[in-house]
Amino acid sequence: MTIATRTVEYPADGLTMIGHLALPAGTGRRPAVLVGPEGPGLSDVERRHADALAELGYVALAFDIHGGRYLADPEEMLARCMPLLADPERMRDIGHAALKVLSAEPRTDPGRVAAIGYGTGGAIGLELGRDGVDLRAIATVNATTTGRPGEAARIRCPVWAGVGSEDPIMAPAQREAFAAEMQDAGVDWRLVVYGGALHAFHHPPVDQPVVPGVGYHPRHAQRAWRDVVGVLAECLPVTERSAELDEN
Template structure:
Protein backbone atom coordinates (compact mmCIF):
# COMPACT_ATOMS: atom_id res chain seq x y z
CA UNK A 1 0.00 0.00 0.00
CA UNK A 2 2.86 2.36 0.80
CA UNK A 3 4.52 1.69 -2.54
CA UNK A 4 1.27 2.10 -4.45
CA UNK A 5 0.61 5.42 -2.67
CA UNK A 6 4.04 6.80 -3.59
CA UNK A 7 3.93 9.59 -6.19
CA UNK A 8 5.23 8.57 -9.61
CA UNK A 9 4.66 4.83 -8.96
CA UNK A 10 2.68 3.39 -11.84
CA UNK A 11 0.51 0.64 -10.33
CA UNK A 12 0.04 -0.77 -13.83
CA UNK A 13 3.76 -1.52 -14.20
CA UNK A 14 4.70 -3.28 -10.94
CA UNK A 15 7.11 -6.19 -11.22
CA UNK A 16 8.26 -8.50 -8.43
CA UNK A 17 11.30 -10.72 -7.94
CA UNK A 18 11.96 -13.05 -5.05
CA UNK A 19 14.61 -15.62 -4.19
CA UNK A 20 13.86 -18.45 -1.73
CA UNK A 21 11.60 -17.17 1.05
CA UNK A 22 11.35 -13.88 -0.85
CA UNK A 23 9.81 -15.84 -3.71
CA UNK A 24 7.14 -17.16 -1.36
CA UNK A 25 6.47 -13.62 -0.13
CA UNK A 26 5.96 -12.11 -3.59
CA UNK A 27 3.74 -15.04 -4.61
CA UNK A 28 1.60 -14.46 -1.51
CA UNK A 29 1.44 -10.73 -2.30
CA UNK A 30 0.27 -11.54 -5.84
CA UNK A 31 -2.30 -14.02 -4.52
CA UNK A 32 -3.74 -11.45 -2.13
CA UNK A 33 -4.21 -8.77 -4.75
CA UNK A 34 -1.02 -6.79 -5.27
CA UNK A 35 -1.33 -5.81 -8.93
CA UNK A 36 1.98 -7.13 -10.26
CA UNK A 37 2.24 -7.36 -14.03
CA UNK A 38 4.87 -10.07 -13.59
CA UNK A 39 6.31 -12.13 -10.78
CA UNK A 40 9.63 -13.97 -11.06
CA UNK A 41 10.74 -16.40 -8.36
CA UNK A 42 13.98 -18.35 -8.13
CA UNK A 43 14.09 -21.50 -5.94
CA UNK A 44 11.05 -20.23 -4.06
CA UNK A 45 9.24 -21.57 -1.09
CA UNK A 46 5.93 -22.41 -2.74
CA UNK A 47 2.41 -21.85 -1.41
CA UNK A 48 -0.04 -24.75 -1.58
CA UNK A 49 -0.93 -25.51 -5.21
CA UNK A 50 -4.64 -24.66 -5.03
CA UNK A 51 -6.05 -23.19 -8.26
CA UNK A 52 -8.86 -21.46 -6.37
CA UNK A 53 -6.29 -19.21 -4.66
CA UNK A 54 -5.01 -17.88 -8.00
CA UNK A 55 -8.20 -17.18 -9.97
CA UNK A 56 -8.15 -13.42 -9.37
CA UNK A 57 -4.58 -12.54 -10.35
CA UNK A 58 -3.46 -11.08 -13.64
CA UNK A 59 0.30 -11.52 -13.22
CA UNK A 60 2.53 -13.50 -15.52
CA UNK A 61 4.59 -15.83 -13.35
CA UNK A 62 8.08 -17.21 -13.95
CA UNK A 63 9.16 -20.10 -11.70
CA UNK A 64 12.85 -21.11 -11.68
CA UNK A 65 14.65 -23.91 -9.88
CA UNK A 66 17.55 -26.31 -10.25
CA UNK A 67 17.02 -29.93 -11.21
CA UNK A 68 18.84 -30.94 -8.01
CA UNK A 69 17.12 -28.54 -5.60
CA UNK A 70 15.83 -30.61 -2.67
CA UNK A 71 13.73 -27.72 -1.29
CA UNK A 72 12.03 -26.55 -4.48
CA UNK A 73 11.96 -29.57 -6.76
CA UNK A 74 10.93 -29.53 -10.41
CA UNK A 75 7.95 -31.74 -9.48
CA UNK A 76 6.78 -29.17 -6.91
CA UNK A 77 7.11 -26.37 -9.45
CA UNK A 78 5.14 -28.29 -12.04
CA UNK A 79 2.38 -29.13 -9.54
CA UNK A 80 2.19 -25.46 -8.61
CA UNK A 81 2.28 -24.49 -12.30
CA UNK A 82 -0.65 -26.78 -13.02
CA UNK A 83 -2.66 -25.04 -10.27
CA UNK A 84 -1.82 -21.71 -11.93
CA UNK A 85 -2.85 -23.11 -15.29
CA UNK A 86 -6.15 -24.36 -13.89
CA UNK A 87 -6.72 -20.83 -12.58
CA UNK A 88 -6.05 -19.33 -16.03
CA UNK A 89 -2.73 -17.72 -15.06
CA UNK A 90 0.03 -17.15 -17.63
CA UNK A 91 3.02 -19.05 -16.21
CA UNK A 92 6.30 -20.64 -17.21
CA UNK A 93 8.95 -22.78 -15.56
CA UNK A 94 12.71 -22.85 -16.07
CA UNK A 95 14.53 -25.86 -14.66
CA UNK A 96 18.32 -25.60 -14.69
CA UNK A 97 20.08 -28.94 -15.14
CA UNK A 98 22.45 -29.88 -12.34
CA UNK A 99 21.72 -26.77 -10.28
CA UNK A 100 21.05 -27.05 -6.57
CA UNK A 101 19.21 -24.77 -4.15
CA UNK A 102 20.45 -21.16 -4.06
CA UNK A 103 22.49 -21.78 -7.21
CA UNK A 104 22.91 -18.02 -7.69
CA UNK A 105 24.61 -17.39 -4.34
CA UNK A 106 28.39 -17.16 -4.60
CA UNK A 107 30.10 -19.13 -1.85
CA UNK A 108 31.96 -17.32 0.88
CA UNK A 109 34.59 -18.37 3.37
CA UNK A 110 33.80 -18.46 7.08
CA UNK A 111 35.13 -14.89 7.40
CA UNK A 112 32.67 -13.68 4.72
CA UNK A 113 35.26 -13.24 1.97
CA UNK A 114 34.39 -14.60 -1.50
CA UNK A 115 35.38 -18.20 -2.19
CA UNK A 116 36.38 -19.29 -5.69
CA UNK A 117 34.75 -22.72 -5.43
CA UNK A 118 31.22 -23.90 -6.07
CA UNK A 119 30.43 -25.34 -2.63
CA UNK A 120 29.24 -23.25 0.29
CA UNK A 121 31.46 -23.54 3.35
CA UNK A 122 28.57 -22.76 5.69
CA UNK A 123 25.44 -23.91 3.86
CA UNK A 124 22.34 -23.24 5.94
CA UNK A 125 20.33 -26.01 4.27
CA UNK A 126 21.34 -29.20 2.44
CA UNK A 127 21.65 -29.25 -1.32
CA UNK A 128 23.05 -25.73 -1.76
CA UNK A 129 25.58 -25.10 -4.50
CA UNK A 130 26.69 -22.24 -6.71
CA UNK A 131 26.26 -22.65 -10.47
CA UNK A 132 27.63 -19.63 -12.37
CA UNK A 133 26.16 -20.48 -15.80
CA UNK A 134 22.67 -21.00 -14.43
CA UNK A 135 22.97 -17.87 -12.30
CA UNK A 136 23.37 -15.86 -15.51
CA UNK A 137 20.62 -17.81 -17.29
CA UNK A 138 18.10 -17.30 -14.50
CA UNK A 139 18.89 -13.58 -14.36
CA UNK A 140 18.45 -13.32 -18.14
CA UNK A 141 15.07 -15.10 -17.85
CA UNK A 142 13.96 -12.59 -15.19
CA UNK A 143 15.07 -9.63 -17.31
CA UNK A 144 13.35 -11.07 -20.40
CA UNK A 145 10.09 -11.53 -18.50
CA UNK A 146 10.24 -8.03 -17.07
CA UNK A 147 11.04 -6.50 -20.47
CA UNK A 148 8.12 -8.39 -22.03
CA UNK A 149 5.65 -7.37 -19.34
CA UNK A 150 6.73 -3.74 -18.92
CA UNK A 151 5.81 -2.75 -22.46
Protein backbone atom coordinates in the same frame (compact mmCIF):
# COMPACT_ATOMS: atom_id res chain seq x y z
CA MET B 1 23.45 9.97 -15.44
CA THR B 2 23.64 7.76 -12.41
CA ILE B 3 21.11 6.04 -10.22
CA ALA B 4 20.33 7.08 -6.64
CA THR B 5 19.94 4.69 -3.71
CA ARG B 6 18.81 4.99 -0.11
CA THR B 7 17.69 2.80 2.76
CA VAL B 8 14.05 2.92 3.82
CA GLU B 9 12.60 1.85 7.15
CA TYR B 10 9.02 0.66 7.51
CA PRO B 11 6.98 -1.58 9.84
CA ALA B 12 5.99 -5.15 8.96
CA ASP B 13 5.51 -8.45 10.79
CA GLY B 14 6.08 -6.74 14.14
CA LEU B 15 9.55 -5.58 13.04
CA THR B 16 11.22 -2.49 11.63
CA MET B 17 12.19 -3.52 8.13
CA ILE B 18 15.16 -1.92 6.39
CA GLY B 19 14.85 -2.00 2.63
CA HIS B 20 17.05 -0.78 -0.21
CA LEU B 21 15.45 1.62 -2.69
CA ALA B 22 17.10 2.27 -6.05
CA LEU B 23 15.93 5.08 -8.33
CA PRO B 24 16.72 5.49 -12.02
CA ALA B 25 18.17 8.62 -13.54
CA GLY B 26 15.73 11.36 -14.43
CA THR B 27 12.68 12.78 -12.72
CA GLY B 28 9.66 11.15 -14.31
CA ARG B 29 7.55 8.27 -13.08
CA ARG B 30 8.78 4.84 -14.03
CA PRO B 31 7.59 1.23 -13.74
CA ALA B 32 8.62 -0.34 -10.45
CA VAL B 33 9.79 -3.71 -9.16
CA LEU B 34 9.71 -5.37 -5.76
CA VAL B 35 12.79 -7.54 -5.18
CA GLY B 36 12.37 -10.23 -2.53
CA PRO B 37 15.33 -11.96 -0.83
CA GLU B 38 16.22 -15.57 -0.09
CA GLY B 39 15.40 -17.06 3.31
CA PRO B 40 18.47 -15.71 5.13
CA GLY B 41 17.31 -12.19 4.34
CA LEU B 42 18.21 -9.08 2.41
CA SER B 43 21.82 -9.13 1.22
CA ASP B 44 24.06 -7.30 -1.21
CA VAL B 45 22.92 -9.76 -3.90
CA GLU B 46 19.38 -8.36 -3.89
CA ARG B 47 20.65 -4.80 -3.43
CA ARG B 48 22.78 -5.20 -6.55
CA HIS B 49 19.79 -6.58 -8.42
CA ALA B 50 17.75 -3.52 -7.41
CA ASP B 51 20.58 -1.25 -8.56
CA ALA B 52 20.80 -3.10 -11.88
CA LEU B 53 17.07 -2.65 -12.39
CA ALA B 54 17.37 1.07 -11.67
CA GLU B 55 20.08 1.26 -14.33
CA LEU B 56 17.56 -0.25 -16.74
CA GLY B 57 15.04 2.46 -15.82
CA TYR B 58 12.97 0.86 -13.07
CA VAL B 59 12.28 2.05 -9.55
CA ALA B 60 13.29 -0.96 -7.46
CA LEU B 61 12.82 -1.84 -3.80
CA ALA B 62 14.80 -4.76 -2.39
CA PHE B 63 12.64 -5.51 0.62
CA ASP B 64 13.50 -6.89 4.04
CA ILE B 65 11.99 -9.92 5.75
CA HIS B 66 13.89 -10.13 9.05
CA GLY B 67 13.98 -6.62 10.50
CA GLY B 68 17.39 -5.65 9.19
CA ARG B 69 19.08 -8.96 10.01
CA TYR B 70 20.75 -11.49 7.74
CA LEU B 71 20.27 -14.97 9.26
CA ALA B 72 23.46 -16.77 8.30
CA ASP B 73 22.84 -19.61 10.75
CA PRO B 74 20.67 -22.19 8.92
CA GLU B 75 18.85 -23.29 12.07
CA GLU B 76 17.92 -19.73 12.98
CA MET B 77 16.83 -19.04 9.41
CA LEU B 78 14.61 -22.13 9.26
CA ALA B 79 13.14 -21.39 12.68
CA ARG B 80 11.87 -18.07 11.33
CA CYS B 81 11.15 -18.93 7.70
CA MET B 82 9.28 -22.23 8.06
CA PRO B 83 6.43 -20.73 10.14
CA LEU B 84 6.40 -17.74 7.80
CA LEU B 85 6.12 -19.89 4.69
CA ALA B 86 3.25 -21.80 6.34
CA ASP B 87 1.31 -18.58 6.97
CA PRO B 88 0.06 -16.90 3.78
CA GLU B 89 -1.38 -13.95 5.68
CA ARG B 90 1.98 -13.11 7.26
CA MET B 91 3.69 -13.34 3.88
CA ARG B 92 1.07 -11.10 2.34
CA ASP B 93 1.40 -8.57 5.14
CA ILE B 94 5.17 -8.38 4.57
CA GLY B 95 4.61 -8.02 0.84
CA HIS B 96 1.91 -5.38 1.18
CA ALA B 97 4.08 -3.33 3.55
CA ALA B 98 6.90 -3.29 1.01
CA LEU B 99 4.49 -2.56 -1.83
CA LYS B 100 3.12 0.41 0.13
CA VAL B 101 6.63 1.86 0.42
CA LEU B 102 7.34 1.31 -3.27
CA SER B 103 4.00 2.79 -4.37
CA ALA B 104 4.49 5.87 -2.18
CA GLU B 105 7.78 6.74 -3.89
CA PRO B 106 7.05 9.73 -6.18
CA ARG B 107 9.10 8.20 -9.02
CA THR B 108 6.92 5.08 -9.04
CA ASP B 109 4.10 4.60 -11.51
CA PRO B 110 1.76 2.75 -9.09
CA GLY B 111 -0.18 1.18 -11.92
CA ARG B 112 2.91 -0.52 -13.34
CA VAL B 113 4.53 -2.74 -10.71
CA ALA B 114 6.05 -6.23 -10.85
CA ALA B 115 7.41 -8.55 -8.18
CA ILE B 116 10.51 -10.69 -8.46
CA GLY B 117 11.97 -12.77 -5.68
CA TYR B 118 14.19 -15.58 -4.54
CA GLY B 119 13.17 -18.37 -2.15
CA THR B 120 11.09 -16.86 0.65
CA GLY B 121 10.99 -13.51 -1.13
CA GLY B 122 9.66 -15.21 -4.25
CA ALA B 123 6.99 -16.98 -2.21
CA ILE B 124 5.91 -13.59 -0.87
CA GLY B 125 5.59 -12.28 -4.42
CA LEU B 126 3.41 -15.24 -5.36
CA GLU B 127 1.21 -14.63 -2.32
CA LEU B 128 0.68 -11.04 -3.40
CA GLY B 129 -0.55 -12.43 -6.70
CA ARG B 130 -2.82 -14.92 -4.95
CA ASP B 131 -4.17 -11.99 -2.93
CA GLY B 132 -5.30 -10.33 -6.13
CA VAL B 133 -2.74 -7.51 -6.22
CA ASP B 134 -2.59 -5.79 -9.60
CA LEU B 135 0.93 -6.76 -10.70
CA ARG B 136 2.25 -6.77 -14.25
CA ALA B 137 4.47 -9.83 -13.70
CA ILE B 138 5.71 -12.20 -11.01
CA ALA B 139 9.10 -13.84 -11.45
CA THR B 140 10.57 -16.23 -8.88
CA VAL B 141 13.74 -18.26 -8.50
CA ASN B 142 13.80 -21.20 -6.06
CA ALA B 143 10.15 -20.58 -5.16
CA THR B 144 7.76 -23.00 -6.84
CA THR B 145 5.53 -22.74 -3.77
CA THR B 146 1.84 -23.55 -3.86
CA GLY B 147 -0.96 -21.68 -2.11
CA ARG B 148 -4.34 -22.28 -0.62
CA PRO B 149 -6.88 -24.04 -2.87
CA GLY B 150 -8.46 -21.80 -5.47
CA GLU B 151 -6.51 -18.64 -4.68
CA ALA B 152 -4.20 -18.84 -7.68
CA ALA B 153 -7.23 -17.84 -9.77
CA ARG B 154 -6.76 -14.33 -8.37
CA ILE B 155 -3.37 -13.97 -10.08
CA ARG B 156 -3.81 -11.28 -12.72
CA CYS B 157 -0.44 -11.37 -14.49
CA PRO B 158 2.05 -13.74 -16.12
CA VAL B 159 4.11 -15.88 -13.72
CA TRP B 160 7.64 -17.06 -14.47
CA ALA B 161 9.50 -19.49 -12.21
CA GLY B 162 13.07 -20.76 -12.37
CA VAL B 163 14.41 -23.70 -10.38
CA GLY B 164 17.46 -25.94 -10.31
CA SER B 165 17.00 -29.51 -11.46
CA GLU B 166 18.86 -30.78 -8.37
CA ASP B 167 17.10 -28.53 -5.86
CA PRO B 168 16.02 -30.85 -3.00
CA ILE B 169 13.76 -28.19 -1.49
CA MET B 170 11.83 -27.39 -4.68
CA ALA B 171 11.96 -31.03 -5.75
CA PRO B 172 10.15 -32.47 -8.81
CA ALA B 173 6.95 -33.22 -6.88
CA GLN B 174 6.82 -29.64 -5.64
CA ARG B 175 7.46 -28.28 -9.11
CA GLU B 176 4.68 -30.46 -10.50
CA ALA B 177 2.25 -29.27 -7.85
CA PHE B 178 3.10 -25.65 -8.64
CA ALA B 179 2.62 -26.24 -12.38
CA ALA B 180 -0.72 -27.94 -11.77
CA GLU B 181 -1.89 -25.06 -9.57
CA MET B 182 -0.98 -22.47 -12.19
CA GLN B 183 -2.49 -24.47 -15.03
CA ASP B 184 -5.73 -25.23 -13.22
CA ALA B 185 -6.11 -21.53 -12.37
CA GLY B 186 -5.67 -20.47 -15.98
CA VAL B 187 -2.54 -18.43 -15.22
CA ASP B 188 -0.13 -17.46 -17.99
CA TRP B 189 2.83 -19.34 -16.52
CA ARG B 190 6.30 -20.57 -17.43
CA LEU B 191 8.71 -22.83 -15.58
CA VAL B 192 12.41 -23.05 -16.44
CA VAL B 193 14.50 -25.87 -14.97
CA TYR B 194 18.24 -25.16 -14.91
CA GLY B 195 20.10 -28.43 -15.36
CA GLY B 196 22.46 -29.47 -12.58
CA ALA B 197 21.66 -26.47 -10.34
CA LEU B 198 20.98 -26.75 -6.60
CA HIS B 199 18.83 -24.58 -4.35
CA ALA B 200 19.87 -20.90 -4.20
CA PHE B 201 22.01 -21.44 -7.30
CA HIS B 202 21.79 -17.73 -8.09
CA HIS B 203 23.38 -16.63 -4.81
CA PRO B 204 27.19 -16.28 -4.63
CA PRO B 205 28.86 -17.84 -1.57
CA VAL B 206 28.77 -15.85 1.65
CA ASP B 207 30.37 -16.37 5.04
CA GLN B 208 28.00 -19.02 6.36
CA PRO B 209 28.01 -22.80 6.85
CA VAL B 210 27.77 -25.10 3.85
CA VAL B 211 24.23 -26.48 3.60
CA PRO B 212 23.55 -29.73 1.70
CA GLY B 213 21.52 -29.16 -1.44
CA VAL B 214 22.45 -25.47 -1.62
CA GLY B 215 25.11 -24.21 -4.01
CA TYR B 216 26.08 -21.44 -6.39
CA HIS B 217 26.03 -22.06 -10.15
CA PRO B 218 27.59 -19.02 -11.87
CA ARG B 219 26.42 -19.76 -15.42
CA HIS B 220 22.85 -20.49 -14.43
CA ALA B 221 22.83 -17.50 -12.09
CA GLN B 222 23.60 -15.26 -15.06
CA ARG B 223 21.05 -17.05 -17.22
CA ALA B 224 18.32 -16.78 -14.60
CA TRP B 225 18.96 -13.06 -14.19
CA ARG B 226 18.76 -12.55 -17.94
CA ASP B 227 15.50 -14.51 -17.97
CA VAL B 228 14.04 -12.38 -15.17
CA VAL B 229 15.03 -9.18 -16.96
CA GLY B 230 13.46 -10.58 -20.12
CA VAL B 231 10.16 -11.17 -18.32
CA LEU B 232 10.19 -7.57 -17.11
CA ALA B 233 11.03 -6.28 -20.59
CA GLU B 234 8.05 -8.20 -21.98
CA CYS B 235 5.49 -7.46 -19.27
CA LEU B 236 6.69 -4.17 -17.81
CA PRO B 237 8.74 -2.32 -20.42
CA VAL B 238 10.43 0.97 -19.71
CA THR B 239 9.04 2.95 -22.59
CA GLU B 240 11.00 5.33 -24.75
CA ARG B 241 8.34 7.94 -23.96
CA SER B 242 9.37 7.86 -20.28
CA ALA B 243 12.98 8.54 -21.21
CA GLU B 244 11.99 11.35 -23.53
CA LEU B 245 10.00 13.06 -20.78
CA ASP B 246 13.00 12.86 -18.46
CA GLU B 247 15.28 14.43 -21.03
CA ASN B 248 12.99 17.36 -21.85
